[in-house]
Amino acid sequence: MLFALEHYHRPRTLAEAGEQLASDSGARVLGGGTRILTSRDDSVRSLVDVTGLGLDGLELGGEEPFLGATARLQDLVDAPAVQGYYGGILSEAAYLSNPSRLKRNVATVAGEILEAGRLGVLSAVALALGARLVVHDEGECDLEEVHVNGLSGIVTAIRLEPEGEGRTIGFDTVSVVETSNPMALSVAWVEVDSGKVVSSRIVMGAIGPHPVRLRAVEEILQGESPDVALIERAARDGLEGVQIGDRPGLSGDYLCHLVRVTVRGALSKATGIVGT
Amino acid sequence: MTEFHLNGQLVRVDSPVNWSLLRLLREQRWWGTKHGCEGGECGACAVLVDGRAVPSCLTLAHSLHGKRVETVEGLGKPGDLHPLQEAFVDVGAIQCGYCTPGMLMASLELLRRIPDPTEADVRDALTGTLCRCTGYVKPVEAVLLAAQKMQEELS
Amino acid sequence: MSRSSQFQSVGRKTPRVDAEKLALGRGTFADDLELPGMLTLGVLRSPHAHARIVRIDTSRAEELDGVACILHHGTVERIAYSSAGQGHPEPSPWDMFAFDVKVRHVGDRVAAVAAETPEIAQQALDLIEVEYEVLPAVLDPMEAMVEGAPVIHDEEDAERIHDANRNIVAHLQASKGDVEEALSSASRVYERTYEMGYVQHAAIEPHIALAWMDEDDRVVVRTATQVPFHCRRILARVLNIPLKRIRVLKPRVGGGFGGKQEILIEDLVALVALRTGRPVRYEMTRAEELHAARTRHPHRTTLRAGVDEDGRLVGLSMNILENSGAYGCHALTVMCVAGDKALSLYRIPALSLDAIAVYTNLPVGGAFRGYGAPQGFFPLESLIDEIANDLGKDPLEYRRDHAIRSGDPLPMSKALGEGREGFEQTIGSSGLFECIETGGASIDWKTKRSRVPGKGRFRRGVGMACAMQGSGIPGIDMAAAGLKMNEDGSFNLTAGATDIGTGADTMLAQIVAEALTCSVEDVLVYTSDTDLTPFDTGAYASSTTYLSGGAAKKAAEDVKEQITVRGARMLEVGVEDVHVEQAHVVSTDGRKVSFSEICLDTLYVEEQFQIQAVASHMSYVSPPPFAAQFAEVEVDVETGIVRILRFVSAIDCGVAVNPQMAEGQVEGAVVQGLGYAISEEMIFTEDGSPVLLDLQDYHIPTARDLPELVGHLVETYEETGPFGAKAVAEIPIDAPAPAVANAVFDAVGVRIYSLPVTPEKVWRALQRKGRSFSPDTKDKNRATTRS
Incomplete structure (x- = not known):
């Protein structure tokens, strides 16, 4: 209240x-x-x-995909336009971002992405898709910057990476039961050209207030051919510097382990390479 | 002054700005809509706004201007229950009954959207209306039964 | 053919007598009532785990427009009491005060404000200035007993604390035979320690109470309670007013599970009503529910069990260390139940219990469905599983071989009454063997136990556990019911029994209808009003069907007798020449007179009187319902995550008065038990602050979190119960946790000794097993004994 x-x-x-x-x-x-x-x-x-201003469009087909700021999470789950974009990743992420259908019916896309709810899947996926926020009268700003600097003004839309040849995305999340808060969550967006990773965004969610890019993982992937060994190496070496503190009820080293498992899982889903 | 349709009747209310729809309903002695957390987590206060099931505790009363609100009171009458209510009674889906109105409204939205839902659809619709008594077994059964009955009535 | 099939009303799926109004959302709950000029109450709660209130200044709050009443230790009489909501004499210590100069856990009461609106109440609470002297806090029960630990109850005027200086609430010892002797002569001894965490009832309706003064200047409390009569008695004490000035009404209750046995808030609204003369309402917020209401008591339990050369159990000792939190509510009696139930399930010649309950600066334990039995059966059933595996025996067969049987004495029943000496009892009906067989067949035990383990990341396993509960507290609980006949052949049943969503009102109507051969619709049930209904101890200890049902049956039989006499007289035959059938008295020559005609005759025609009866029922036996429960799980060896795939319960509750409602009790209890098993735990920071304060963070199972649930009611006939019935509400929550833990062992070969079985615990256990963990061998039998 x-x-x-x-x-x-x-x-x-x-x-x-x-x-x-x-x-x-x-x-x-x-x-x-x-x-x-x-x-x-x-x-x-x-x-x-701002929910009556018509800012709820969803345009994901063309070169400049965007999500209207006040589209509801449930719109992302249901809208046909969303299903084709990266294999329906946004639909799945929105579904998992809030277990309650009632809340998905009211929660807006911009709110979920900006504030990263406790389940945080959509926010992490958006970061991996290079989300840029369109702010009324102020132009665009990068989601990562907003996490650092905050934001004032009215977000009207969220621009995302278009689909393209060789571009794929996947995420992996672990929680005690299906609808409880994830203990760890990772998203991998990769672009492969001529068999090599030319670009990637690897995101860790669920740890800390906002999802963050795992740049060390991205550097390991850069220029390499994706295979089981590369995924293993990226998930292991790329997370060496990552420190996660203990949380009440969860130890830091277990959380680190889960991040590794989910980074591997996300890369595996993004690349279609399944380890033995 | 906020004007909206409540179960088909046009109502005009002048409530304080910070009142939620839940508070407004209960202050008006519409007791059907329950409250369990006022944070949108429990779903006991679910109502339909323009056809969508929402937690009424997260809906500002002033934001309802021109909208259509449906509560459990609009669903059925004594001796003339809605098929959903009938099914909840018949299969024993009501234990303490506190989550029942919210479950009914969430299910109503579901059946309007998907008249022949799968069990997974029902479980999804009811995720958001927490129940501590039934283990959800009989509520899920009730929604599936109601769907079946409503389909039969149509054909 | 089952014996219940001879019945007309009992054993049938009668719809609940109250289902339609609930489906319609009719105003039946405590809060569904508006009283003119009703105030709203709010509570200021302690931010510290342990502190002394040095100064409290309410002057700024008092100046606020719309503030009607402020309560704190300076304005409310200091009377020691217990909020536990138990019978007289109360087994829990009187160690609390409506308001105290000390706070003993984060969320403890500091002050309360009643105001015209919730907004003003909140504003006023914000304006109260409190200066605290923060005291060292102790959160671990073991540390709390150490010399020099902060003394939580240093007040002089608390009563019946076992040893306040060592923070010991209660100490309980009981034995049968010589356990030490038995263990020393055993061929193997197993010793294991188990821990069970803090969990919360999380009824969807929060604690809510309204109070007002009636025209006779009596205070009326309309509250979501499980114990209206205890509530009235305890209020009389804490308010220091005559009991006759208090009326307690229990409307519809939105779930209790033990949490509403506590007299948690009624004193506050009653005090405000008495002081202001105005109606007042208080409802706890969800955050308050999640740290300032009651919890299940965490237990740390060490079991020692010995077996002879043949593998038979020869001795079992149980040591419980109970964390009671800041107050001693139910501390002693929960340990009694944990010990009594767990030590009685198997035939073991020597038994002992040593149980200590300790204060800490954490939230307060209370009654919670199962009432110690879940804390007893997780250790017991984990250990039995481990022993069976260690001996190379099938855990199902091992249990069956040792299980208590009909005719066996209940070994601890005399030593472990609830808070006082109990009574010798022997088992009457038992369907435990059938439960084990039925449940085992249903989960396909034999096939699944012999399944070759997978090699991949996800491994499956099955586990089982058994349990027993009671039906009321023998020699202590009493229920009464009144029945009055109306001239259309309907009956008013008035009972103290407390339906909290359990279906008690329906069950009582069915029992009366069965006894009188009338229809359930002709029994109008009115319950739980301390002015108008007879006494009942309340909805706890699985007592309602057995005791309240027993009282209703007696009253109905008395009424039936009166009906028969008048009916025979109207038919001009002797009573031996009539019988009652379908709401008629029928003579042997086939003539009949209806209930309606009989009642009209008694009320208006001749030798007029009211056909009515009041009956009481209590029992020196508490026949145990039994359970065998089975879980199939899938464990992710990478993360330790446990997914429950299927859960089977086979329950013996005697004759199920209403099988549909009994199934509902089983399903709901199992889900609550699965939360206890894998996902629910209240978590605190190092300074004792709660971390999980809403229902997404304190995650109770949602409709999407659940496995396939299968329930079987295994019918037995309990001769001492109404129409063969025993209790059902608690028994199904007792064994899900050990069944799941045992299934995890079956799947991946690690034992988890603490609840909940979290992914991190499973993962760590797998890490410890380390490189010896080979996905190719299911090395179940390699678990070493720690003897």
Whole structure:
């Protein structure tokens, strides 16, 4: 409950929304509300509801794929447009990002990607797909930068890597039971040309507040031919420097092990190379 | 002033800005919609807004202007139960009954979308409405039975 | 043909008497009521695990518009009590106060505010200034007993704490035969220690209570409770007002599982109503539920078992170290049940129990479905499995060979009453053998146990465990019921029995209908109102079917007698020449008179009187229901993740009064038990703060998390139960955890000695097994004894 909430705005245009947001330092953007309405944040005095602005398109076919900011997670699960894109990866990720259908019906894509819910699959997949956030009146910014610097303003869409020859993606997640929070989660996006990895984004989710790129893993892959040995080496050597602290109920070294298992699993799914 | 349709009736309410739909309903003595966490996790407060099952605790009352809200009170009447309600009663899917309205509304959305769901579809629809009594066995059975009955009625 | 097939109402799938109104979402729960001018209460809770309140300043909160009442240790009378919600004399120590100068766990009460709106209440709570002297906290029960550990209950006025200076709530010892002698002469001795974690009831309806003053200046408390009569008695003590000034009403309850046996919040609303004269409502938030309500008591249990040359069990000793948290609610009696049930399941000549409950600065243990039995059977059934494997015997056959049988004495029943000496008992009905057979066939035990293990990442295994519970607390629990006849042939049943979603109201109606040969619809059930219904100890200890059902049956038989007499008189024959059939009294020559006609006659026509009866029922025996439960699991050897593929329960609950409801009890209990087995655990930081404060983080099973659940009701006929019935609500939660742990061993050859069986524990055990772990050999029998 937001105890200090005084105003609810439902702007008709983006420009109006921008003005309302700018006019009050206690104003926040309201999407699905799954986080802000339960935050008990007493600095929130007004909410600017952006769900009626038509920002819910999903365009994934062409050269400039994007997700509308206020599309709901369940739209990603259901929309036919999503099924063809990287084999339906976004659909699967959205489904796993929130076990509750009720919450998938309200949670928005932008909220999920920006804040990385506790299950965090979509957020990690978006990072692996090079997500860039389109911010009203401010242009685009990289999701990774947003994780560092935060973001103000209204996100209107999330741009993602187009599909292409040799480009594949896969993820692997481990949780105690199907719908509990993942203990570890990894996503691998790779581009292979003439048998060599020419580009990759390997992402670790579920550890820390946001998903992060595992650049050491990416460096090992770069220029190499993907095979079982490479995947093993990348998952082992690429994670050598990664330190994960103990969490209540989970030790750091076990989590490190799980990250290794999921990086291997994600690479395996992305490349189609299955170890013995 | 917020105007919306509640189970087919146009209602006008003037509620405080921070009220959720759940709070609004209960303050108006619509007791069917339950509350178990006010964080969207338990689903006891599920209602349909424009046909979608949502946690009413995560829906601001003011955001409902012009929308259609359906609650368990709109589903059936004494002696004239909705097939879903009938099935929940018949198969013993109701134990304490606290999660029942939420489960019914989540199932209603499902059956409108997929009239002949698989068990996996039902389990997905009910993930989000937590139940601590039944182990979900009989609720799942009830939704499948209701679907079957509703299909038979149509044909 | 089963004996239950002779019945008309009992043994049938009668729909619940309350199902339709619940399906319609009718307002039947505690909170579904609006009272004019109702206040909302909020509670300020301790952020520290252990601290003294040096100063509390409520002046700014008091100035706030809309604040009606503020409660804290300075404004509320100090009376020692226990919130445990048990009978008189209470077995739990009086070690708590409505508000104290000390806080003993994160989430302990500091103050409460009643205000016009939830917003104002919250604002006022934020304005209360509290200065704490933070004290060292102790979270581990072993450390808590060490000399020099912080003393959690240093107050002078607590009563009946076993040894407050050493933080010992209770100490319990019992034995049969000479265990040390038996173990020293045994050919092998196994000693293992098991740990069971903190779990939460997580009923979907939080704790909720309303209170108001009636026109006679009595306080009425409408609360989601399992124990309305204990609630009234305990409120009288803590509020220091006459019991007759209190009325407790139990409306529909949204799940209890033991959590609502506690008198957790009723004192707060009653105090506000008494002070302000206004109605007030308090509902715990989910976060409060997850750290400031009650939990299952964590146990650390060491078993020592000896076998002779033939592998027969000759002695078993059980040492329990119980973490009771900050208060001693149910501390002693949970250990009694753990010991009594676990030590009684097998025929073992020498037995002993030594159990200690200890205070720590963590959340408070309470009653939780199974009530110690799950904490007893995880160790027992893990060890039995290990011994059988070690001896090269089939664990199923080994269990069957040792299992207690009909006619056997219950070895600990006299020594381990609940909080006082109990009574000698022998087993009446037992379907344990049939449960083992039926469940084993259902999971395909023989084939699956001999399965060649896989070599890959995912390995499958099956495991089993057995359990027994009781039906009420012998010699202690009592239930009463009243039955009154109406002129249309319907009956009002009034009972203290407390339906918390279990179907008790329906079960009682079926029993009355069976006894009277009327229809279930003609029995109108009204329960749990301390003014209007007879007494009942409440919904706990699996007592309702056996005892409340027994009371209802007695009352119905009495009423039937009265009906028969009047019916015979109306038919102008002797009572020996009539019988009751389908709500009529029928004479041997075929004439009949209906219940309705009989009642009209008694109320209006001749020698008028009300046909009615009140009956009480208690029992010196507590016939055990039995279970054999089986799990098939798949273990990921890379991550340690355990997926449960299939779970089979075979349950002997005597005659199931309503098989559909009994199945529902089994399914729900199994799922709760599987949560206990693999996924649920309350986690705390090093300073005792809770980490998991909502239902996504404290993850209870969802519809997508579950395996195929199979249930079999194995019918027996319990001669002492109403129409052959025993209890069913708790027994199915007792054995899922050991069945799963044993299945994990079958799959990958490692034993997990603590609950929950988390992936990390399995993974670590596999690591420890290390390079000796060969995917080609299923080295079940290589587990070494740690004797």
